[in-house]
Amino acid sequence: MTESPSLVLRRARLVPLPGRAAEPAADLGGRGLVDVRVEGGRIASVTPSGTGTGEGASEVVDLDGRWLMPGLWDAHVHMAQWALARRRLDVSEAASAAEVARAVVDELRRTPVPDGGALVAAGFRDGLWPDVPTAELLDRAVVDAGLPPVPVVVVSADLHCAWFSSTALAEVGVDHPTGLLRETEWMPLMAQVDRAPEVALDAWVDDAAAAAARLGVVGIVDLEIADNVAAWYRRAAARPLRLRVDAALWPEHLDAAIERGLASGAWVTPDGLVRVGPFKVIADGSLNTRTAFCHEPYPPVTDGVAWTGALNVEPEHLAEQMTRAARHGIRCAIHAIGDHANAVVLDAFEATGARGSIEHAQLLTPDDVTRMAALGVVASVQPEHALDDRDVADVHWAGRTGRSFAYGDLARAGVTMTFGSDAPVARLDPWAAIAAAVTRARDGREPWHPEQAVNLGTALASSVRSRVTPGEPADLVVLDAEPVPDGDLLRAMPVAATMLAGAWTHRAL
Ligand SMILES: [Zn+2]
Numbered sequence: 001m002t003e004s005p006s007l008v009l010r011r012a013r014l015v016p017l018p019g020r021a022a023e024p025a026a027d028l029g030g031r032g033l034v035d036v037r038v039e040g041g042r043i044a045s046v047t048p049s050g051t052g053t054g055e056g057a058s059e060v061v062d063l064d065g066r067w068l069m070p071g072l073w074d075a076h077v078h079m080a081q082w083a084l085a086r087r088r089l090d091v092s093e094a095a096s097a098a099e100v101a102r103a104v105v106d107e108l109r110r111t112p113v114p115d116g117g118a119l120v121a122a123g124f125r126d127g128l129w130p131d132v133p134t135a136e137l138l139d140r141a142v143v144d145a146g147l148p149p150v151p152v153v154v155v156s157a158d159l160h161c162a163w164f165s166s167t168a169l170a171e172v173g174v175d176h177p178t179g180l181l182r183e184t185e186w187m188p189l190m191a192q193v194d195r196a197p198e199v200a201l202d203a204w205v206d207d208a209a210a211a212a213a214r215l216g217v218v219g220i221v222d223l224e225i226a227d228n229v230a231a232w233y234r235r236a237a238a239r240p241l242r243l244r245v246d247a248a249l250w251p252e253h254l255d256a257a258i259e260r261g262l263a264s265g266a267w268v269t270p271d272g273l274v275r276v277g278p279f280k281v282i283a284d285g286s287l288n289t290r291t292a293f294c295h296e297p298y299p300p301v302t303d304g305v306a307w308t309g310a311l312n313v314e315p316e317h318l319a320e321q322m323t324r325a326a327r328h329g330i331r332c333a334i335h336a337i338g339d340h341a342n343a344v345v346l347d348a349f350e351a352t353g354a355r356g357s358i359e360h361a362q363l364l365t366p367d368d369v370t371r372m373a374a375l376g377v378v379a380s381v382q383p384e385h386a387l388d389d390r391d392v393a394d395v396h397w398a399g400r401t402g403r404s405f406a407y408g409d410l411a412r413a414g415v416t417m418t419f420g421s422d423a424p425v426a427r428l429d430p431w432a433a434i435a436a437a438v439t440r441a442r443d444g445r446e447p448w449h450p451e452q453a454v455n456l457g458t459a460l461a462s463s464v465r466s467r468v469t470p471g472e473p474a475d476l477v478v479l480d481a482e483p484v485p486d487g488d489l490l491r492a493m494p495v496a497a498t499m500l501a502g503a504w505t506h507r508a509l
Helices: 024-029 079-085 097-110 135-144 166-171 183-193 198-214 228-238 251-259 315-327 339-352 366-375 383-388 390-396 407-413 430-439 456-461 487-491
Strands: 006-014 034-039 042-048 059-062 067-070 072-077 119-124 152-156 161-164 180-182 217-222 244-249 274-282 332-336 356-360 378-381 417-419 476-479 495-500 503-507
Touching (some): 006 476, 072 417, 079 119, 079 198, 135 166, 198 217, 198 495, 217 495, 228 244, 228 274, 251 315, 274 315, 339 356, 407 417, 417 430, 430 456
Parallel strands (some): 119 152, 217 244, 274 332
Antiparallel strands (some): 034 042, 476 495
16 A cells, blocks of 8 residues: 655645634634645644644645635536637627627727638627617628628627627528527527537636636536536546536436436546536526516516516426436526526425525525525525626616625525636636625725625635535645735735645645
8 A cells, every 4th residue: 555645734824714613723723823734635634833744744835824725616607608708709898789899890800700610709798788789780890891791699798698690690590580699599509609629628628727726716516508527527538627526417418317327426537526516407597688587577667568587497397307306316506596586496495305506596585585594505696796787786676686696695594605606707716706795896886785795704615615624625725815805805816826635736836
């Protein structure tokens, strides 16, 4: 038998975290310094600094009083989408359809699209635009600029709709009156628009994972609309992974997973870095697309016609699928944004006894917050969305924003939260999520519903899965600054090093 290499991190200062079992190390070291010994990818001991734990270690790293905490998780990522978005024309700042069309023309002038290719832009939010995105508008902008009519697709920030030029519509063989495809019109086309050679895509995903590791990220839940188990098995075979991945299952993959006996948490790769994630179902739409299913209508109600959004799935069908998943040890991650959709999904959790999370949970009635706590359903939330969507919410959820993105209420009710980015909807950056949840403010604006902020300890605890304590995985992040509840500092957190299962994935010390 060979000794597994051991490593000692000397003179670390532990970031205090609330909840779970008490942190023995915190008592040991108090706010003083500790030495952390890592063996076989796990934490072997945490002892007051200078008590001799460095003996026999194959490597000793002096952290010189830097801050140490568990590695960060992003509980909601579309990893291939994020890898693609990092390389796409970003139109997230556009305040009108015309502005997007101008950006598209500028990009086509800068970088002509090769034969058979298409220009794909991403990130638009049309909830407050003065004009309407149409195929005709894109077509005209391209023709007026004297450019050849290449296919142009502009994907919305929330991924729930996409705006096609006429050439792009023809390319995917769709006849559409406006070119703005929503929800079920768009979702089946997503894979076609995203097509990239697998080898290239996997390399871009690896780049994105490296960037995440530089921020202290050690794991993601990948909710890409794809066969994620197969994709990550392939990626792990090609190169060492930089992140742990919970690979989510979509309805079309549920049967196959059950047949193979894959329960949530089962190892996909021999090192256990990739595991089977939750079963994902999309129950309703989104706020920006005004398809989130709400108890009250979206304003304005014209001619007595009230639009409340809609469910994307029949409640009976949802319950059926959740029952099936639960029976086979598969957790459920159900997308619900409007308060009515959240009520329906909580009904389904209650009726089926399934375990898992509601993804987004953006608008909740007070009763449903209580119910969520009682049922032990996790709120998988993306705090940056509160700040991205505050203006849209003030318009489309007028009078209801006090209970939207209600992280304070969720925390006070005892609901477990996990933070995420929903990248590419927001950037894959847990520090941005933590800052947004703690401050409810960005860009120099006054805080939005500060009563729904959470304290720093809750925000950090919602962003990690482990603790710095013996027996836990050696998934660690070393910080050059102490995390304090200051938005600017949190958003610029200097990360000195990141360790995954005892191996460095980022090291700048
Ligand atoms: Zn998502």
